[in-house]
Amino acid sequence: MTAATDTGPASEGPAMTTRPVLEVRGVTKRFPGTLALDDVAFTLRPGEVHALVGENGAGKSTLIKVLTGVHRPDEGEIRYLGEPVAFRRPDEAQRAGISTIYQEVNLVPLMSIAANVFLGREPRTRTGLVDRKAMQAAAAGLLAGFGITGDVRRPLHSLGVGAQQMVALARAVSTDARVVIMDEPTSSLEPREAEKLFEVLDRLHRRGIAVVYVSHRMDELYRLCDSVTVLRDGRVVHSGPLPGLPRIELVSLMLGRELRRIREEGGTGDGKAHEVGGEPLLRAENLTGMRRLRGVSLSIRPGEVVGLAGLLGSGRSETARAIIGAFPLEDGTVLLAGRPVKRGRVAAAVRAGIGLLAEDRKADGIIPHLSVRENIVLAALPRLSRFGLVSRSRQDRIVRIFMDRLRIKAASPEQKAAELSGGNQQKVLLARWLATGPKVLLLDEPTRGIDVGAKAEVQALIGELAEEGLGVLLISSELEELIDGADRVVVLADGAVAGELTGEAITEENVLAAIAAESAGGGHDGHGHVHRT
The missing domain is CATH 3.40.50.300 (P-loop containing nucleotide triphosphate hydrolases)
Known part of the structure; x- marks a missing residue:
């Protein structure tokens, strides 16, 4: 793992020059009305920490799901340890040695901390029963290395979101993984927890385990990653060493436009130029x-x-x-x-x-199986109804207004919210509250x-x-x-x-x-x- 700088030379060790542990060759994935991945190539070597970056909707999540068996590619192939693979389910990828840590904790809140660490691979007694004492002792020892102490018999939901994320990390790296995929792993972590994560990454690097690191935080990328692949609109627009690549150039590659344009749109300027009084x-x-x-x-x-x-x-x-x-x-x-x-x-x-855009859009915000239209009008339904009947034309008018104003990228208002990128889901939630006419x-x-x-x-x-x-x-x-x-x-x-x-x-x-x-x-x-x- 390289302690990268914006302009320093790339540091290549033996782990960076061995044959790839994972290769993506010409992978294309289509959904109705959307070309999610277009002839994507990606190479990961043992011991490498490889950044995968791009705007929401660029194809990062789809590529991860293709790598882990959630989706099957329509074209192209994936090679793992030099052999073609076609995982049909995520558990097949995990058994093969590809572990994934998602941005939003994907564990079982009501089960114990120890049970979550060893879910699906619990130690057994000679009679085939779960050896709870052995499982709890192993979980306690493992979690101590992540800064989590205390009774591992407690339910997972008794921990804060950051600590739950650390449990998910411990679960992933405790398997015999050859590849660990981390999707925004520090988004819920405190600084000291993030430092623990960085120590874990260093240990993985020394053991020759490859890491795909998805993050929007530039400081983390340049601190941790050896290489970077940039996706935009489902295509690879850049792949190479991260050290030596100026940050402004990386941002420009991700956005496909000059940074000056972002400033003109108000994204990085001073947001305090309005009058406040009363x-x-x-x-x-x-x-x-x-x-x-x-x-x-x-x-x-x-x-x-x-x-x-x-x-x-x-x-x-x-x-x-x-x-x-x-x-x-x-x-x-x-x-x-x-x-x-x-x-x-x-x-x-x-x-x-009063409207609240909650921190956890998965648990407290977006309703994934409902359409974009249904998610937007949800909070405003009482205002849109007359004598208990909801006007579809009034719904459609409000949805058009806010989809246009917030530039929500969706195939149509009837597209399922679960199919949108994280950024567009966030805009849908904003639209929901704006539709109520809040103060x-x-x-x-x-x-x-x-x-x-x-x-x-x-x-x-x-x-x-x-x-x-x-x-x-x-x-x-x-x-x-x-x-x-x-x-x-x-x-x-x-x-x-x-x-x-x-x-x-x-x-x-x-x-x-x-x-x-x-x-x-x-x-x-x-x-x-x-x-x-």
């Missing part, structure tokens, strides 16, 4: 509950983007869910336009004009796991919504996104407000200082400056 549109006061929130208070004015910063577990998502009534509170009130919103009543909050939008990690182009479009849209007078609460793990896009940033730590920054005081240093001040028992002076006691 009395608060929304007030959340003293939100307290479940030992996760400790007296959180914040306000949002019309046309204001308020960023919510903090480490994972700081209470960011819980704050958003509490505002819309989806998180149980022991104390606290939410007022919209001066009127109280009923505590714990999501429907009442939505009717009042306040709560956006929890709206750009997580989507590519550079879709990210730029979503960021630009947030700025447009604020300019139109909506109040926006923006939760993001990426400080740069908050610094560029927020008028004011509220920092949370351990379920409490650690500081508030405005104007030029919104800097990475000040956000980190606010978190440090809270952990040291400090406070905030209320004027965009952090102080310690």
Whole structure:
């Protein structure tokens, strides 16, 4: 594995010069109305960490599914360990030595942590029964290397999302894998968990195990990866060493357009060029509950983007869910336009004009088996019905408006939402809430796991919504996104407000200082400056 730089020379060791462990030759995959992969070639060598990048909809997920037996290619072949293969199911690929770690945890929440690690390959006693003691001991030892300690007999759902992702990683690398495919593996991890992952990657590299690494985070790619393959519109537009390839060129290859155009569309510029004024549109006061929130208070004015910063577990998502009534509170009130919103009543909050784009679009957002049209109009159905009947023409009109405005790429409004790329699914969820005519939008990690182009479009849209007078609460793990896009940033730590920054005081240093001040028992002076006691 190369500690890559943007311009440094590629480092090739013996592992990079042996015969390929995995080859894709001229693979084409078609779906109705879509050419998902077009004559794709891809080569992976033992010990190599190979980045697979491209915009959402570029073909990354389809290629992974072809490699792992979810889809069969229409043309071309896959060679594994020098021999042609045609996996019919994912378990065949896994038994052959190809393990996959998906962006969204794909395990069984109600089963124990240990059972999830060894699911489908449990150790057995001489009588053929599951040897639970041996399984639990092995799981505990394995997970300790990933920084997860405690009773492995607990159900998986008792862990946070980041820890569940680490369990999925442990499960994948504990098999006799020759190839490990990682799809956005750090999207739910805290920095210390990500560092553990990077240590695991280094161990895999030393053992000669090849890694396909899918990520939109440039720092990770240049830190970890030896090679890169860029997909665009289902075709390979570049494949070669990553060290020496300037970042701006990589972005340009992914987007197929000049970076200048992104800036002109508002994706990387300052999103704070609109006027903010007036009395608060929304007030959340003293939100307290479940030992996760400790007296959180914040306000949002019309046309204001308020960023919510903090480490994972700081209470960011819980704050958003509490505002819309989806998180149980022991104390606290939410007022919209001066009127109280009923505590714990999501429907009442939505009717009042609050919308929430949840962090986990798979579990709490998109309904995959429904069409794009059905997903968009879902929250607005009460407004579209008369005497209990829903007007199809009104539905179609709203769907056309928002598909055009958000540039949702779909074969038609009747296409299943599950068939869209992650970025387009995120736009469908935004369209769903915009169709309700909200006054306040709560956006929890709206750009997580989507590519550079879709990210730029979503960021630009947030700025447009604020300019139109909506109040926006923006939760993001990426400080740069908050610094560029927020008028004011509220920092949370351990379920409490650690500081508030405005104007030029919104800097990475000040956000980190606010978190440090809270952990040291400090406070905030209320004027965009952090102080310690």
